[in-house]
Amino acid sequence: MPSFNKVILLGNLTRDPELRVTTGGLSICKLGIATNRVYQTRDGERREEVTYVDVDSFGRQAETISKYMTKGRPILIEGRLKLDTWETQQGEKRSKHLVVLENFQFVGGRGDSADAGGSGSHVERNSPPPRPSRAPDSPPSRPSQPTDDMEDDDVPF
Numbered sequence: 001m002p003s004f005n006k007v008i009l010l011g012n013l014t015r016d017p018e019l020r021v022t023t024g025g026l027s028i029c030k031l032g033i034a035t036n037r038v039y040q041t042r043d044g045e046r047r048e049e050v051t052y053v054d055v056d057s058f059g060r061q062a063e064t065i066s067k068y069m070t071k072g073r074p075i076l077i078e079g080r081l082k083l084d085t086w087e088t089q090q091g092e093k094r095s096k097h098l099v100v101l102e103n104f105q106f107v108g109g110r111g112d113s114a115d116a117g118g119s120g121s122h123v124e125r126n127s128p129p130p131r132p133s134r135a136p137d138s139p140p141s142r143p144s145q146p147t148d149d150m151e152d153d154d155v156p157f
């Protein structure tokens with residue numbers, strides 16, 4: 001049976017990222033983000049709900065996040081949900097869900113303010129190569145004109 005595990009979150013860091021390196025040289029960065037949901041009750045009262053999520057990132061992404069992100073800064077996280085289980089010193093079994101980061105983007109400007117307004121972004125994986133710029137002497141490209149010989153069945157959507 002097929003399954004799908006994808007999480008996309010946009011929120012603010014709740015603390016400074018914590019970077020550590022394993023004895024094998026793998027960088028691990030632990031961070032927390034808060035996402036807000038604003039809604040109205042049946043009585044018309046406006047309420048806000050905050051969800052706190054722990055995120056683990058690895059490798060170069062962990063190093064980049066640790067270097068450039070601080071508490072309060074916005075970030076877009078794409079990853080997968082994971083159930084982390086452990087046993088306390090008293091022998092009690094504990095568990096919690098966390099997100100394992102696969103991709104991320106910086107959100108907002110380069111300023112210190114979380115709502116700086118601009119849009120900077122950084123994608124560590126699966127980003128397409130930069131497109132070559134058009135030569136200044138070449139004419140601008142024109143959009144292709146639709147042809148009349150195309151049938152409705154040929155359209156893939």
